[in-house]
Amino acid sequence: MNIEVLTLFPEQFPGPLTAGVTGRGLAAGRVNLRVHNLRDYTHDRHRQVDDVPYGGGAGMVLKPEPIFEAVRARAGKGPVILLTPQGELLNQELVRELAGYDDLYLICGRYEGVDERVATHLVDREVSVGDYVLTGGELPAMVLIDAVCRLVAGVLGSEASPKDESFDQRLLEYPHYTRPALFEGHPVPEVLLSGHHAEIERWRRSQAVERTRRRRPDLLDRQQG
Ligand SMILES: C[S@@+](CC[C@H](N)C(=O)[O-])C[C@H]1O[C@@H](n2cnc3c(N)ncnc32)[C@H](O)[C@@H]1O
Structure with missing residues (x-):
């Protein structure tokens, strides 16, 4: 998969994407990341990418011309x-x-946003x-790239890993435990030690439904709707 990013801050990439699973996906060429500097699509001496908002108000707005030019120069569809x-x-x-x-092709805004x-x-x-305002689109682009990257074939170690994860079938995932079986007086649920696969599956399913009901009932509502 090819992902292109248009940004005023190309030096922020690949940044945290070089670590772990996404880093390996990039290194192996499963995902090709190309980052474009918005300023490279300007034609004036100051390489100006922003301007004051029509109608007045605080802040600057990213101009349309360099963004249109950059996107029109892309090869992807x-x-x-x-x-x-x-x-x-x-x-x-x-x-x-x-x-x-x-x-x-991902466009990262800055300042008050884009024209x-x-x-x-x-x-x-x-x-x-998410329903909060960040200073730029670079972190959101990285979030999107990370989430998409791990679904690209061959990026995760085991092809089965994304299955059963939170939001698969609109459910949060069941809880996980690892050794030791007893930690500071807190035991691992008995069923997980039983070796009884059908019961473990049943337990996991009921835990997933129960925690989705408690934490994110909206997911179940959407499932029913
Ligand atoms: C300060 S924000 C602009 C916010 C804009 N004035 C508004 O009120 O909608 C600057 C840039 O950050 C990015 N950004 C900020 N918060 C974001 C979010 N929650 N999701 C995606 N991008 C975001 C966008 O690219 C945006 O153009």
Whole structure:
């Protein structure tokens, strides 16, 4: 899979993505990350990428021309995604969908955001990583890349690993325990020591449903709806 990123801060990439599973996925070429500096698509002496907002107000807005030029210069055909707190919330369903493309193009905003014509006439999707405002789209892009990367075939050690994880079948995952069986007086649930696979499966399923009901009833509601 090819992922391109357009940013004012290319030096932030690949950053934390070099560690662990994503790092190995990048090194092995399962995911190719190309990072473009937005300033490389300007043509003035000051390489200006932002300007004051029409109508007044605080802050600067990223100009449309360099962003349009950058996206039009791309080779890929997959969706162009603008990271914005106003977009659809990133969830595992969307991650799965995005992981199905051969390539993605991610645009990171800064300052007050980007000229609205980018959203209305250039991008295919607007994606948010949560209901809070960050200073730039770089961390959201890395979150999206990390989540997508681990679903790309061959990136995770075991192909089966993403199955049963939280949000698979709209359930949170069951709890995990490892050795020791008794830690500071807290035992591991008996059933997990039983070696009885069918019972362990049943227990895990009921734990997943129960903790989803307690912590994220909205996931179950959506399942029923
Ligand atoms: C300070 S924010 C702009 C917020 C904008 N003025 C608003 O109120 O919607 C600057 C950039 O950070 C990125 N950003 C901030 N929070 C985000 C979030 N929750 N999800 C995705 N991107 C975000 C976007 O790329 C955005 O253009």
